[in-house]
Amino acid sequence: MDEKECSSLINKLYHSGIARPAIEREVANTFPMHCFDNWRPFSIDDYNRALSQVSMKKSRLYFHTPFCESRCRFCIYDVTVRANIKTQEDYIKSVKNQFNHSQNNIQSINSIYFGGGTPSYLEDNLFEEYLSLPLSIPREEGYSFNVEAKPGTLTDSKIEIMKRLGVNRISLGIQTLDDKLLKKLNRGHNSKDSIETINRILQDDLYFNTDLIYGFPNQSVEDSLKDLRKLIDFGVPEFTLYYLRINLKTGLRHFNIHVGNQIFCFSQLKKILVNSGYVQTRPIHFVKKDFVENSNRYGSAPTSDQGQYSQEKEKNILGGRVFAFGAPGAVSHIRDYLWESTPVKEYKNLVNLKKVPGYRQYKISEDDKDTRFFIDFIQSMKSQNIEKTYRSKRGRNLPEKFKRKINRLLDLSLFKKRDEEISLTEKGFLVHDMIERFFL
Ligand SMILES: C[S@@+](CC[C@H](N)C(=O)[O-])C[C@H]1O[C@@H](n2cnc3c(N)ncnc32)[C@H](O)[C@@H]1O
Numbered sequence: 001m002d003e004k005e006c007s008s009l010i011n012k013l014y015h016s017g018i019a020r021p022a023i024e025r026e027v028a029n030t031f032p033m034h035c036f037d038n039w040r041p042f043s044i045d046d047y048n049r050a051l052s053q054v055s056m057k058k059s060r061l062y063f064h065t066p067f068c069e070s071r072c073r074f075c076i077y078d079v080t081v082r083a084n085i086k087t088q089e090d091y092i093k094s095v096k097n098q099f100n101h102s103q104n105n106i107q108s109i110n111s112i113y114f115g116g117g118t119p120s121y122l123e124d125n126l127f128e129e130y131l132s133l134p135l136s137i138p139r140e141e142g143y144s145f146n147v148e149a150k151p152g153t154l155t156d157s158k159i160e161i162m163k164r165l166g167v168n169r170i171s172l173g174i175q176t177l178d179d180k181l182l183k184k185l186n187r188g189h190n191s192k193d194s195i196e197t198i199n200r201i202l203q204d205d206l207y208f209n210t211d212l213i214y215g216f217p218n219q220s221v222e223d224s225l226k227d228l229r230k231l232i233d234f235g236v237p238e239f240t241l242y243y244l245r246i247n248l249k250t251g252l253r254h255f256n257i258h259v260g261n262q263i264f265c266f267s268q269l270k271k272i273l274v275n276s277g278y279v280q281t282r283p284i285h286f287v288k289k290d291f292v293e294n295s296n297r298y299g300s301a302p303t304s305d306q307g308q309y310s311q312e313k314e315k316n317i318l319g320g321r322v323f324a325f326g327a328p329g330a331v332s333h334i335r336d337y338l339w340e341s342t343p344v345k346e347y348k349n350l351v352n353l354k355k356v357p358g359y360r361q362y363k364i365s366e367d368d369k370d371t372r373f374f375i376d377f378i379q380s381m382k383s384q385n386i387e388k389t390y391r392s393k394r395g396r397n398l399p400e401k402f403k404r405k406i407n408r409l410l411d412l413s414l415f416k417k418r419d420e421e422i423s424l425t426e427k428g429f430l431v432h433d434m435i436e437r438f439f440l
């Protein structure tokens with residue numbers, strides 16, 4: 001599809017209620033984490049009950065790091081800029097306390113994810129102390145250990161620390177290699193920093209992913225393709241391609257997104273990746289063929305993947321065991337609840353008093369699980385007999401309202417059907433986030 005066809009597709013979908021809003025409140029695939037309307041104040045009784053009902057094996061741990069060296073103009077997260085050493089030390093001490101209070105609850109670990117913000121912003125000794133925290137708990141065979149990092153903060157010594165501690169995936173925020181744009185975005189690093197960091201990680205034989213964003217103001221499709229070609233030539237093993245999202249927190253909130261243009265750009269980026277031997281393992285993830293098996297176990301940040309409970313193929317799909325540490329807004333998923341942590345100031349006080357730093361909670365409903373079922377189907381990239389899978393996972397027949405939605409997507413050629421199996425079409429994958437929204 002060319003750019004014009006992409007724009008007319010978007011117009012057509014818009015009239016069917018399938019759309020990407022100009023200003024986003026939430027990202028569909030993190031559902032229901034970002035549906036804050038129905039969150040309730042934190043209840044310690046509910047929390048303790050949930051904790052007592054869940055298996056403590058194969059837990060997934062998330063450590064939130066709210067610090068960054070600069071505030072990027074596009075960023076949708078709540079971060080503290082240029083925190084000094086004392087602030088960093090105080091924060092790590094609190095996380096350590098929170099972790100020590102709850103570590104008896106965790107028997108073994110399936111995955112560890114240090115996200116942010118920018119964990120690599122921390123001073124070396126704190127970085128090492130912080131990353132070592134979960135290593136006191138037994139880990140399952142093939143466990144994943146991810147750390148988010150940003151060029152300019154990821155020094156040789158930090159790479160050495162990660163290697164020594166067994167980090168097996170770095171998620172590197174490149175975004176773009178265009179120096180003028182990087183400056184306008186207030187990224188605090190340039191393309192030379194990015195390339196040096198990539199070369200250094202490659203030299204050390206550490207596995208890594210790079211995040212790219214496309215659709216920035218004044219960034220042409222050709223600009224994005226140029227960045228991607230360069231990074232492929234450097235030998236980047238995995239890419240995550242984000243379209244520029246706008247919400248009310250971002251410095252770019254007045255920028256008018258052109259969705260048709262974003263869709264066209266994504267189709268061109270995908271073409272290059274597929275032609276260069278990358279496999280689309282999830283709608284926005286592309287992995288070099290040789291690394292696909294290896295990358296399957298890494299998944300995404302547990303906080304942005306609340307679908308974990310339905311992936312476990314358990315009849316009872318209430319068993320979330322994501323433990324999040326830190327603040328603000330770190331979200332645990334225990335049993336059938338999501339639990340969000342308090343703002344940083346309260347967090348420190350509560351943790352010092354040995355209290356759970358809970359701010360609000362969300363009970364996952366049966367409707368939420370239905371929505372999650374469809375998001376997981378879209379993210380899985382696989383074809384499925386939806387009626388059959390729904391029956392086996394949800395224990396009842398597929399409701400009529402979903403049959404109607406599926407038929408609408410078939411009519412629009414976003415879904416296709418073969419021998420009762422349904423999958424997304426090429427066109428469907430280009431607008432997969434809008435299809436996810438259609439099931440919200
Ligand atoms: C929590 S950030 C961590 C990475 C690190 N702090 C950095 O910026 O390099 C994770 C990723 O979210 C993505 N992101 C942040 N704001 C975004 C936006 N407005 N639209 C799309 N992606 C965004 C970026 O690609 C970023 O690398």
Ligand code: SF4
Pocket residue numbers: 067068069070071072075076077079116117118150173
């Ligand atoms: S994009 Fe990354 S580095 Fe920039 S402000 Fe957001 S979290 Fe920090």
